[in-house]
Amino acid sequence: MRKLNWRWIIGFILVFLLIRQGHFSLVTLILIVGAVLVIWGLLGAGKKKTGKTEMPELSNELESHYAKSGMTASEITFFRQTMNQTKLEIEQLQQNMQQTAKLKAVDLRHDTVKAAKALFKALVKEPNRLHEASQFLYTHLPNLVDLTNKYIEINDHEIKNKQTYEKLEESAQIIDQLAHLIAQDYQQFVADDLDDLDVEISVAKQSLKRDNEYDENQKEE
Secondary structure, eight states, X not given: OOOOOXXXXXXXXXXXXXXXXXXXXXXXXXXXXXXXXXXXXXXXHHHHHHHTTSOOOOOHHHHHHHHHTTOOHHHHHHHHXXXXXXXXXXXXXXXXXTSSHHHHHHHHHHTHHHHHHHHHHHHHHSGGGGGGGHHIIIIIHHHHXXXXXXXXXXXXXXXXXXXXXXXXXXHHHHHHHHHHHHXXXXXXXXXXXXXXXXXXXXXXXXXXXXXXXXXXXXXXX
């Protein structure tokens, strides 16, 4: 079923009513109503555009999780605003890294998008460690998004000269370095988990060794 365009319907009704009053000519009325509809349309488009950046509703589960982490209401709000912006940047980065063969290769080499998503997930799990990821949140990720945006824009130029190719190559090198830094950001964030795993592996090995020695002694007896 075709959706009715209420703006135009209202516009025609206004024209009809004003014509009946006899104060304006038809051309003047059409221009006035047209201007009103254009302004209305622009305001509506602006609302749709900004709607994407609005934060989603906070679920009861996450609210409880943040509260158990000892966060105040203002800290929760700040954390959610930061993470919402980060989520948008990761989504943009994911799109960008699929735009050219060069960017795809960078992403495959460093698992950039995968590392960014994993770090995002780790931060949600441990929100009190937000400050530990400041380089990722405020420098590495936004810079990489901006640089890949510009790289794609220049790469799409119909005509390229020597200087263009040189700039693209220079940009690709910086993009590769930033991608590597994001992978490092994730590795550093989970380093304690890896250390804990090393300890558990060491303890398990010692336990297995003792069990094996005990079994051998039992056989000898």
